[in-house]
Amino acid sequence: MTDGPDxxxxxxxxxxxxxxxxxxxxxxxxxxxxxxxGVGGTWYWNRYPGARCDVESMEYSYSxxxxxxxxxxxxxxxxxxxxxxxxxxxxxxxxxLRRDITFGTRVLRAVWDATTATWTVHxxxxxxxxxxxxxxxxxxxxxxxxxxxxGLASFAGELHHTGNWPHEAVDFRGKRVGVIGTGSSAVQAIxxxxxxxxxxxxxxxxxxxxxxxxxxPLEVDEVAATKADYATFRERxxxxxxxxxxxxxxxxxxxxxxxxxxxxxxLQFRWERGGTTFxxxxxxxxxxREANEIAASFVREKIAETVTDPEVAAxxxxxxxxxxxxxxxxxxxxxxxxxxxxxxxxxxTDPIESITPAGVRTGxxxxxxxxxxLATGFDAMTGTLLRIDIRGRDGATLRDAWAAxxxxxxxxxxxGFPNLFMVSGPGSPSVLTNMIVSIEQHVEWITDCIDHLRxxxxxxxxxxxxxQEDWVAHVNSIADKTLYxxxxxxxxxxxxxxxxxxxxxxxxxxxxxxxCRRVVDNDYEGxxxxx
Ligand code: NAP
Numbered sequence: 001m002t003d004g005p006d007x008x009x010x011x012x013x014x015x016x017x018x019x020x021x022x023x024x025x026x027x028x029x030x031x032x033x034x035x036x037x038g039v040g041g042t043w044y045w046n047r048y049p050g051a052r053c054d055v056e057s058m059e060y061s062y063s064x065x066x067x068x069x070x071x072x073x074x075x076x077x078x079x080x081x082x083x084x085x086x087x088x089x090x091x092x093x094x095x096x097l098r099r100d101i102t103f104g105t106r107v108l109r110a111v112w113d114a115t116t117a118t119w120t121v122h123x124x125x126x127x128x129x130x131x132x133x134x135x136x137x138x139x140x141x142x143x144x145x146x147x148x149x150x151g152l153a154s155f156a157g158e159l160h161h162t163g164n165w166p167h168e169a170v171d172f173r174g175k176r177v178g179v180i181g182t183g184s185s186a187v188q189a190i191x192x193x194x195x196x197x198x199x200x201x202x203x204x205x206x207x208x209x210x211x212x213x214x215x216x217p218l219e220v221d222e223v224a225a226t227k228a229d230y231a232t233f234r235e236r237x238x239x240x241x242x243x244x245x246x247x248x249x250x251x252x253x254x255x256x257x258x259x260x261x262x263x264x265x266x267l268q269f270r271w272e273r274g275g276t277t278f279x280x281x282x283x284x285x286x287x288x289r290e291a292n293e294i295a296a297s298f299v300r301e302k303i304a305e306t307v308t309d310p311e312v313a314a315x316x317x318x319x320x321x322x323x324x325x326x327x328x329x330x331x332x333x334x335x336x337x338x339x340x341x342x343x344x345x346x347x348x349t350d351p352i353e354s355i356t357p358a359g360v361r362t363g364x365x366x367x368x369x370x371x372x373x374l375a376t377g378f379d380a381m382t383g384t385l386l387r388i389d390i391r392g393r394d395g396a397t398l399r400d401a402w403a404a405x406x407x408x409x410x411x412x413x414x415x416g417f418p419n420l421f422m423v424s425g426p427g428s429p430s431v432l433t434n435m436i437v438s439i440e441q442h443v444e445w446i447t448d449c450i451d452h453l454r455x456x457x458x459x460x461x462x463x464x465x466x467x468q469e470d471w472v473a474h475v476n477s478i479a480d481k482t483l484y485x486x487x488x489x490x491x492x493x494x495x496x497x498x499x500x501x502x503x504x505x506x507x508x509x510x511x512x513x514x515x516c517r518r519v520v521d522n523d524y525e526g527x528x529x530x531x
Contacts, residue, residue: 005031007133007450008121010107010388012097013041014088015137015423015439018064020097022447028454031131032101033123039101040088041139043081047165048373050188051081052215054276054329055434058226059244061087063234064440068094070227078215078275078329102127109389110134112418117459117530119419132459133450136385137423137443140431143383145376145496147180149355156357158371162189163378172197176368178360180352181375182208187328189375191336201367202337203347203360206488207318209299210328214274237437243509244434248273250280255291258282267298279323286323286482296322306334315346324487326431343367380490381426381504382406392417393462405493405502409463409471409526410516412442418462418530421446426504427475431491433509445516452520453529460530467526479503 009019012034023030036044043051053060057074072087079087092098102125109122119134144163146152152159160166162185177197179186182204194200226233236246248270255263263282270278284291300317307313316337336342350363359369382402390398393416401407401416408414411428412421423442424430430438453461479485485492485503493499506512519525 004129005029005131006454007031007135008033008107008110008119008129008131009135009137010121011041011137011139011142012036012039012092012101012103013044013137013139013142014062014436015139015443016041016101016135017088017091017095017097018062018439018443019135019137019423019447020100021064021095022443023450024095024100026447026451028447028450030100031129032137033105033107033121034101034103035106037103038085038089039092039097040085042141043084043088045142045164046162046185047081047085047167048160048162048185048189048375049170050190050192050331051162051165051185052078052188052213053084054078054184054213055244055436056275057083057218058223058233059237059434060084060436062091062436062440063230066231069230073223074218076215076217078213107388109391110420111391111395112393112420114393114418117419132419134420135423135446136388136421136425138384138388140381140424140435141378143379143387144374145379145383146374147376148497149352151354151356154357155355155359155369155372157359157369159374160371161374161376162186170371172371174198175370176359177201177371177373178203178367178369179373179375180347180360181377182206183375183377184326184328185377186375187330187333189373190342191330191332193373194336194339194342197341199341199343201343201345201360201369203345203352203362203367204315205348205351206320206325207316208325208328209296209318209322210330210333211271211276211278211299212274213329213331214272215331237434238441238513239510241508241510242433243429243437245275245277245280248275248277248280250277250283252283254284254288255282255294256284263294264298267295271298271302275329276327279327286484289321289483292321292323292483303334306338308338312337312344315344320487321483324484325489326491377490377495379496379499380493381431382493382499383496385422385425390417390420392420403500405500406504407468407472409468410512410519411506412445412516413461413463413527415463415465415468418460421449427471427506429506429509429512432505432507438509441513441516445520448520449524452524458529458531461524461527462530464526464528471526475506476503478507482507 006028007030009032057079106124178201180203353361406426408427411425488494
C-alpha cells in the first residue's frame, strides 16, 4: 500500500472521466493526468470547423447514470464538437471530477516495480506518482500524424492541424487556404472553410467515399420518446455489431439475393436517411468484393451526379473497396467542388514535392497559400501509448514488445506489463464501435477487476503470453474474413510511414463483451493473478 492513489489514469477524455467516476464509486483513490487544459479528449483537441460526431448524439453519450442521460438535451441528430465538449464539461462538473485531474500535464514515463507491485509514473511537470494500477485512457486518435514533407517548417503562413486546432478563432475570410487530406476531418472541414475562404485548394492523395449525414435538429417528441425508456434503447444498441444504430438494423441478406432494382432501392433508402449505417444495407458488403462493388459504384454515381465538372468528378471518385477506409459522412462535401473558389489538386499522381514559404509545390507548380491545414489524421491506436516510455517486467519496454505491431490480450492488457490496463486498446472493438459504449464496457471491466483484486488480497494481474498470442491470432482471423485489410487505412497503421501493417481493432462488439464476461467467470482465464 502506498500513500498515493490506488490508480493513476492517463487522459481525461470520456474514458478517463468515467474511470475516475467508477473508481470513486468503488472507493478507489484515483488521480488523472491530462495534457490538455480541459476535459474532453478528442473533443478538446479536434476543434476544426465542421467537427461533428458520426454517431447520433442520443447514442454518443454516457449511459451509466440515468439522471445524467435524462437531464442532458442534445440539439441535433449528430452533435457538433462545441456541444460535445460542453457535455464533457457538464459531466466533469456534475460528478466533481476535476479535483482528481491534473491538467496541462503529460505522462512521460511509467515504470513497473515488481517488488512493490507498483507503477511509478513520471510527468513533464517533474512529478513522480506511485500507484498499484495504471489505466491508459489515452484515446485511439490522439497523436496527430504530421507528414514529413520537405520544407514544412519553412511555410510562412498560418499552419494548423485539424487534430490540434487552435482555441482562438481562425479567420479564413479572403485568405488562400490549402487543405492536405480528404479523410473524415477534411470532409467535414472543407465545406465550412470554402464558405468564407477567398480560395480553397484541396490536396487529395486518395479520393474518399462519403455518404450524406443528413444532420438536422432533434424534435422534442423524438427525444422524449427515447428518454421514456433510455435504458432499453441503450441495451438494444449494445447488442448491435458496432454497439450502435439499433434504429437502423443491418440487413443480413446478401445483395445477390435480391433483384438489382431492390438492391438499388435499399441503397437509395439508406443514402436518403444518411449516416454510416449505409454499409448495413446488405450482409455481404464488407465481406465480398462483388457485393461491395455494388455499393461502391452506387456512391460513385452519386459523385458523378453531384459534381458538375466531369474531370473534377473523376478525380473525386474512389476506386478502392468502400468501407475499408472508414466511411465518411458529410454535409455538402462533393457539391463544394462546384464552387468557383475551390480547386482540387491530385497529389496521388503527383505527390507533394515540397512546402515552400509561399505554399505547396506539386507537379512542378507552386500553389500559393496564406494558410495550410494538415487534415492528415493520426498515429492511431498505438501512437500515444508508444510515445510514453512504458517499462514493464524486467525493464522491458512497450515499444520493444510492440515492435512488430501491437500485441494485447482482449485489447485490455499486455503480457509483461502487470496491472496496466488500456481503455479501448488495440485488439478491442474500440474504433469500430460507438466509442462511448466501448469505453463504458472497458472501464467497468477494468475497475471491477481492480476491485476484485483488492477484495481478494491479490497484488497483480497480467496476461499470459499464450492467451495473448491466441488473442492476436483471433483478431487477425476475424479481420481476414472481411475486406477491411484490403486498402491503406489507419486501421492497419498504413497511413504512417514505417508503421507495422497489422489490423488493430476487433470486429464485433457483442461477442467480444461475452468473451470479457466469460474470462471473469472463469476466474480471469488467460491472466496470471499474483499474490
Ligand atoms: P485520415 O482518415 O487518416 O485522413 C488523413 C488524410 O490525409 C487522408 O486523405 C490521407 O490520404 C491524407 N494524407 C496523409 N498524409 C498525406 C501526405 N503525406 N500527403 C498527402 N495526403 C496525405 O484522418 P482524419 O480525417 O483525421 O480521420 C481519422 C479518423 O478520425 C476517422 O477515420 C474517424 O474515425 C475519426 N474522425 C471522425 C469524425 C466523425 O465522427 N465524423 C470526424 C473526423 C475524424 P490517404 O488516404 O492517401 O492516406
